[in-house]
């Protein structure tokens with residue numbers, strides 16, 4: 001069965017999850033304003049297919065991943081009772097199977113996972129022909145300005161490609177990487193390659209000389225699992241294309257690029273092939289970002305385009321990022337669910353985790369945990385600040401195992417009532433996401449962990465008697481439930 005992007009759009013339309021926008025709509029601000037309004041509707045609104053972008057011929061799809069249902073459909077778990085958690089369950093089962101030695105690091109454990117036999121079936125499969133190369137444009141035929149690229153916010157430095165997946169290969173290790181990075185359109189043949197400092201996409205150019213061409217391919221669409229995988233915080237030795245194969249349950253078909261030896265998903269809507277010279281930087285931005293603010297202009301590598309290939313009638317995927325909640329909140333939600341078992345591989349005391357959308361991924365993590373010894377919540381905080389991309393977290397709130405971290409009223413109740421600020425706040429300093437604007441220094445600043453657990457264990461060192469939670473006996477609750485209709489309420 002085909003899992004290409006347009007098949008997915010049809011599937012969304014058939015179940016009422018997609019609206020077509022027939023009238024002409026301008027990719028300059030108007031399209032973004034519509035998508036912003038729709039994505040802020042309760043539940044994330046519908047996916048949008050703009051059929052007539054002003055002055056362009058290729059339709060634009062937006063908000064495709066912007067609801068829980070569509071995210072589940074994209075990852076093939078919409079029929080599963082546990083939804084996204086079904087993927088977490090699959091990972092958990094694999095983790096059990098891999099059984100790495102106790103005390104191994106998260107990376108060692110992931111490495112062991114990758115040696116399982118199942119991995120072979122998720123590997124990309126090279127094919128000779130792909131939808132994405134039905135049309136090939138080279139030389140003067142390449143005109144990035146023909147693409148329906150949006151300018152989403154009024155003070156943006158120009159139009160930005162927002163849902164392109166950039167493929168690179170680490171020269172030393174050979175590891176392939178695919179990451180979702182924005183690309184500013186400077187002119188018909190050059191793009192800004194916004195690979196942030198801490199991401200593998202930036203790290204991959206380190207093995208190349210300053211004037212040596214690093215091949216890059218930017219793909220659009222294909223299996224919807226690819227777009228999610230491109231955002232997932234995977235370590236450098238796990239290929240995102242293979243991870244998409246794991247999510248889908250079968251390897252993604254890939255074809256070799258026309259102008260370089262990278263391989264790209266064969267049924268992509270469109271592919272931009274080119275290269276980056278690691279020594280060449282150019283001003284990029286500003287850009288209205290998912291922090292809810294404009295991120296400042298800065299110097300980033302330039303991507304020189306050598307070919308554009310596409311299917312005959314492509315659809316161009318785009319997103320708008322801005323003040324949350326927006327479409328990316330649902331990509332983040334998938335990460336929250338799918339990566340919980342991986343986090344629990346090294347921190348089994350964690351029961352559940354929530355990254356509220358308003359915290360824009362890096363600003364707040366709420367964890368519930370089983371507390372067993374003095375300093376246990378503080379140990380978990382330190383581990384979070386030392387793990388993968390979750391290390392950027394500025395604020396961590398820890399609640400007891402019986403508290404649902406997704407219930408923000410309950411979390412606020414515990415946070416405000418259980419905390420003695422002087423005793424329960426742990427401050428530290430460390431790396432921040434480069435988009436953080438609050439810290440004085442670029443990508444470095446302070447962090448706070450709040451221990452909002454009850455201090456009712458003998459080893460908590462609390463010198464008074466900790467009060468008990470208010471609760472009615474089960475029997476009374478049952479009685480009231482049974483008699484509810486009698487009360488005439």
Ligand SMILES: Cc1cc2nc3c(=O)[nH]c(=O)nc-3n(C[C@H](O)[C@H](O)[C@H](O)COP(=O)(O)O)c2cc1C
Pocket residue numbers: 162177178179180181182183194195196197198199200201202230231232233234319321328331389
């Ligand atoms: C909508 C969206 C836009 C993003 N834009 C960028 C970007 O411009 N630059 C960047 O480095 N990361 C960006 N990210 C985050 C990365 O895609 C994400 O951190 C990914 O895990 C990085 O992968 P890597 O470590 O393999 O490079 C974006 C994420 C989303 C959801």
